[in-house]
Amino acid sequence: MKRLEEVAPAHAVEPLARILGLQSVDPTASTTVRDPAEAVGRHVADSLSALPLPAVRGARRIADLGSGAGWPGLALAAALPDAHVWLVESAIRHCRYLERAVEISELTNVSVVHARIEEWSGEHDLVTARALAALPVLVEYAAPLLELDGHFVAWKGAVSEEEAAAGALAADIVGLELVERVAVAPYAGARDLALHVFRKIAVTPDRFPRRAGMATKRPLA
């Protein structure tokens, strides 16, 4: 297993170590991976596998959707001190945990947002999501929150051809296009993980975001 120092930039090590410490003892942390040594790979390295992407490294306003225990948003905030990260989470219990994690980390570039994604607004140059929903739902969530030319990165496990095709159709409807799919292997034994990178190429139609719940109830494709 890798150490934090091997997967995170030097300035991010201390804040991330504090967060991993909290996550290992706080029962409200929304994860099954509590052992800090294992979490280095499963959460931190996985989150930071996107850092080589220029759209991520250069981002300044990042919205992390469905943050749960805070991954990838907290790791990106620690690694990118010039960026501000909004952690958007609808479950109040998870938001309270996230607030504790932000406080203990002493990161000053993170805000916890207690809201449903579809009911929140803002213009970002990067939107991220991990373990949240199928691609057609994700692109519908992300598009209204992006400025033109902004990017959406989805951390995904294996994606069926059907989901990929539906994701491309939905992306077209909301003004996004798939730029690349980057296979990643952030920890030993990682399988079928990839970053799906979309760019906003057209204005998202006014009818988005749809009413809360519609994206999952009646997906665009």
Ligand SMILES: C[S@@+](CC[C@H](N)C(=O)[O-])C[C@H]1O[C@@H](n2cnc3c(N)ncnc32)[C@H](O)[C@@H]1O
């Ligand atoms: C499976 S967890 C993933 C958490 C984290 N991104 C990770 O990879 O560890 C998904 C989270 O998204 C939140 N969520 C689901 N739908 C949401 C919505 N429409 N708006 C805001 N949060 C949502 C859930 O409450 C949950 O905490």
